[in-house]
Amino acid sequence: MPPVERPAVRVLLVSRIFAPEPAAASFRLRALTDALDDAGARVTVLTTTTSRAMAGTPDGTRDGVRVRRWPVLRDSAGYVRGYVQYMSFDVPVFFRVLFARGVDVVVNEPPPTTGFMVRLACALRRTPYVYYVCDILGDAVGATSAPGLVVRAVRAIEGWAWRGARALLSVSGGVTRRLAELGVRGSVHEVGNGIDTEAFSASGDAVVLPSGDGAGADDGAGAPFFVYAGTASEVHGAGIFARAMLLVHAQDPRARLVFIGQGAEKAAIADECTSLPPGTVTFLPQAPPHEVARWLRGAVASLASVRPGGGYDFSFPTKVYASVACGTPAVYAGIGPARTLVSDEHLGWAVDYEDGAVADAMLAALEAHDRGPDGAAGPDGAVADGEPRERRQERLASWAAQNASLAGVARAAALVVIEAADR
The missing domain is CATH 3.40.50.2000 (Glycogen Phosphorylase B;)
Incomplete structure (x- = not known):
């Protein structure tokens, strides 16, 4: 009897920031899509339309990865940063996840409000999700002058989003230890972090800064x-x-x-x-x-x-x-x-x-x-x-x-995601 062919795992990645936006999250998530593609998974990304500064820049994803973008509010600096900006992404993404077709597992990034919406949508559709923990937003808000009520609310939303995840991906030992201090242990997988060593390498030309006013490149020796x-x-x-x-x-x-x-x-x-x-x-x-x-x-x-x-x-x-x-x-x-x-x-x-x-x-x-x-x-x-x-x-x-290569980090994260879908 011929072996039964295993269907490809269908992954839905949810993040307010993604390539080509120049940020650590963008590099990390694009590397994850590459690793999932290498593992035979079918990947769809739900993200935002690019900022004005990055308009027209290719996102660098592979042909097999589908990227679906949605308009979003940005602050004056061009970032999706702040409660109103977060909600402009999170509210629509609840419905985008809820009605997405053919999904075995969802992966989401902070902020916690996105995790909150993902947990709600995944609970209604009975789909597991994996939370990529790259920071602890509750700690960051607690260190600001934000009112105590806001700090408690952020911590509660963040903790609720973590507890509903089938697995948590931690980017460092520090994050893993902090999660343990907050009572989150069993489902944490420390995959590490890194950088795209193809985009960032010692080979290639370098900027020479003129010794006079302004910033630019020239062929002569310039200012350090x-x-x-x-x-x-x-x-x-x-x-x-x-x-x-x-x-x-x-x-x-x-x-x-x-x-x-x-x-x-x-x-x-x-x-x-x-x-x-x-x-x-x-x-x-x-x-x-x-x-x-x-x-x-x-x-x-x-x-x-x-x-x-x-x-x-x-x-x-x-x-x-x-x-x-x-x-x-x-x-x-x-x-x-x-x-x-x-x-x-x-x-x-x-x-x-x-x-x-x-x-x-x-x-x-x-x-x-x-x-x-x-x-x-x-x-x-x-x-x-x-x-x-x-x-x-x-x-x-x-x-x-x-x-510090993201490729190895992404392979470890992809294994966790696929295992979460299989379970």
């Missing part, structure tokens, strides 16, 4: 610059790099600072830079991964931070992975697992969240860059004494390929 690429929100506290730049510029007027992306603190950061000469700090809009990689390859170092006490002490900013994959060391300010990793693996300079400490690290990165083939010294430096710059780039990129 730092790059902060990604969201600059309250939990990141990226304003510390603008304040540190005041100290750095006083000692090395050549240095430049480039912010790429958006965020709630962008206007405040710009205010911090008003006393610096024009062209010292440049703000660029969101950009696709290949363009961000060009900036990272040309930078002295990238910048990343997590503000202590902001509710995200356990988080790991994936911009560190992107930088290292491009062969560029990182200057990390704050606490959390990224600080330990950057220091232990010699991926850059990991310091306290303090203006002077950050400025010292940036100056050390400039010194390391200037010494070039001769190597560099300094506390917690990314470059060992005598390590040539090219060797450093190769070492960092090799480390990222072995330890």
Whole structure:
């Protein structure tokens, strides 16, 4: 008797953010669709129409992955961020999930309001779902000035969404431990996190920043610059790099600072830079991964931070992975697992969240860059004494390929999703 052919698992992925939006969630979820496609699953993505900045940019998904977009409200920075914006996605997505045809399992991303709607819809249609836990929003809201009633409501909605899931995908040990502290244990699968090491790599051209005013590329030697690429929100506290730049510029007027992306603190950061000469700090809009990689390859170092006490002490900013994959060391300010990793693996300079400490690290990165083939010294430096710059780039990129590739993370997550459907 011939074997019975097993039907393909039908997966519905629900997220307010997806490729080509340049964000960690977009990279992570697109990698998951690739892994599910490799496993023979049929994948449909329910997401939003792209932001104005990304309009017309290909999402990079495979031909077998269907992406269905829905209009949504965005804030002034172009993000689906805030209760009204969330609801503009979550209310329609309840009906989109409820009436979707041919679904074996649903996968959803935060915010918790999306998880709430997914649980309701899946309960009515008796379909299991998997919750991708990339952060703990209840902790983040609890660290703000939000009223206690709002904090309790967010925690309750988030917990309810977690408890209804057949499985939870955790992006880090910190998230897994926090879930355990909140009473969530048995269904948690720690799959890790990473970056698209094809989009972010050490091979390719690099931006050269002219030593005069403005930001752009040319063929000559240019000014040394730092790059902060990604969201600059309250939990990141990226304003510390603008304040540190005041100290750095006083000692090395050549240095430049480039912010790429958006965020709630962008206007405040710009205010911090008003006393610096024009062209010292440049703000660029969101950009696709290949363009961000060009900036990272040309930078002295990238910048990343997590503000202590902001509710995200356990988080790991994936911009560190992107930088290292491009062969560029990182200057990390704050606490959390990224600080330990950057220091232990010699991926850059990991310091306290303090203006002077950050400025010292940036100056050390400039010194390391200037010494070039001769190597560099300094506390917690990314470059060992005598390590040539090219060797450093190769070492960092090799480390990222072995330890921070999203492909392996996505394969582990896909197995959990398929198992959830099978059960």
